[in-house]
Amino acid sequence: MMENVRIVLVNTSHPGNIGSSARAMKTMGLKNLYLVAPKLFPHDKATEMASGATDVLEQARVVETLAEAIADCHLVFGTSSRSRAISWPVISPRECATKIKEQAQKTNIAIVFGREQTGLTNEELHQCQYHIQIPADSIYCSLNLASAVQVLAYxxxxxxxxxPVPVLKDCDYASSEELEGFYEHLERVMIQIEFLNPKxxxxxxxxLRRLFxxxxxxxxxxxxxxxxxGAIEKSCSSR
Amino acid sequence: MMENVRIVLVNTSHPGNIGSSARAMKTMGLKNLYLVAPKLFPHDKATEMASGATDVLEQARVVETLAEAIADCHLVFGTSSRSRAISWPVISPRECATKIKEQAQKTNIAIVFGREQTGLTNEELHQCQYHIQIPADSIYCSLNLASAVQVLAYxxxxxxxxxPVPVLKDCDYASSEELEGFYEHLERVMIQIEFLNPKxxxxxxxxLRRLFxxxxxxxxxxxxxxxxxGAIEKSCSSR
Known part of the structure; x- marks a missing residue:
């Protein structure tokens, strides 16, 4: 189960937080770290804070976009402390763990953490099926990045x-890449048929994403x- | 419930860890921090890592011994990753939280965390009713101090x-100070009656502690x- 789960850190500012997150992961048996456009990496501070988990840092995959980091994942969870304009399915860390246990034997899974100050953008959050909210104090809810990773990993x-949870059904889920291809296609068609005004x-x-x-x-x-x-496109252009 | 719980950090080496622990506490609604003989405190690094939780640092109580930090507590939990020569009741963080919920309305409770490198000494662990073991990877189980605080606070x-959990019974528990007074007395008497050889x-x-x-x-x-x-002492000395 743990081998199919990856932790994705988006645009991290402080290399120390990358190291602390690697340590938090390894103590709980997680090894797959993806870094989306980190500000400073590799970095001495990351190595120092990783302590005995430098192997997790060395094996970390650095990519340019969130889409690359989750391309081959079926289930993608995004962490979020703010409520959003459009409400998304919000689950707790414990519910997230239950879902992962049910699915992790048959698919790759990502848990995505945003920037230290501003979290994930709405666009990034819309690439996640579920949003995780860590229970926190109503007034001061700003967990350190590595602390948030620690809670989920724990x-x-x-x-x-x-x-063990019995595997309920055996199906071939679409990957995140396949889904993104579909959403892009859908958007083009929505514009083409003038249901969506790009302005x-x-x-x-x-x-629509939430629905699917x-x-x-x-x-x-x-x-x-x-x-x-494809049939809609063809039908519209030939009119 | 949260107001009656204190976090006790024993002999912390790195002030940054004190700050990170304060932040971990405040995000979860905990405010009472006790520092037993910290190496460096107050310190800029602690303040920096506390981020928005500097009030927790400012209100922290600095004491010389663990006994002082827990004197008015009835329930004391100690965190430990090692198994000990004498086995103690070991519980998980979740079980600890359940026990605290049952008791926190009527007594003060402490969760004690040891030194970064070496944890709590056996003597310190014997001042705790329960030992908490955080689930961790069997090979690399060395959580950062603030991460351990985060898991318990979470x-x-x-x-x-x-x-809410119903309060099961209403009794007036002995405080840690009262219990320590008893154990000291007990030890003196055990020596006096030559059941215990101090060498x-x-x-x-x-x-005996575990039993009581x-x-x-x-x-x-x-x-x-x-x-x-007292009766034993009197009886033996008059012989």
């Missing part, structure tokens, strides 16, 4: 050490939907 | 936000036991 560890898009695409995330699309369904989109 | 937060004490006092901790003594019972010890 919940995974606890559930990992508990009794005033409102929350349309976000609402809930459906947990498999590969075949994505092919079917794209087939439909 | 479990408290989760249970704090859940439904080869083995684990006798630890075993399990009994969860109230004030009246401690008075009775000390009455018995």
């Amino acid at each position: 919940e995974l560890r606890v559930i990992h050490e508990s009794a 005033a898009p409102k929350q349309l695409m976000a609402r 995330y809930r459906a947990e699309l498999d590969k075949r369904e994505v092919n079917i939907l794209r087939g439909i989109l | 479990e408290l937060r989760v249970i704090h936000e859940s439904a 080869a004490p083995k684990q006798l006092m630890a075993r 901790y399990r009994a969860e003594l109230d004030k009246r019972e401690v008075n009775i036991l000390r009455g018995i010890l």
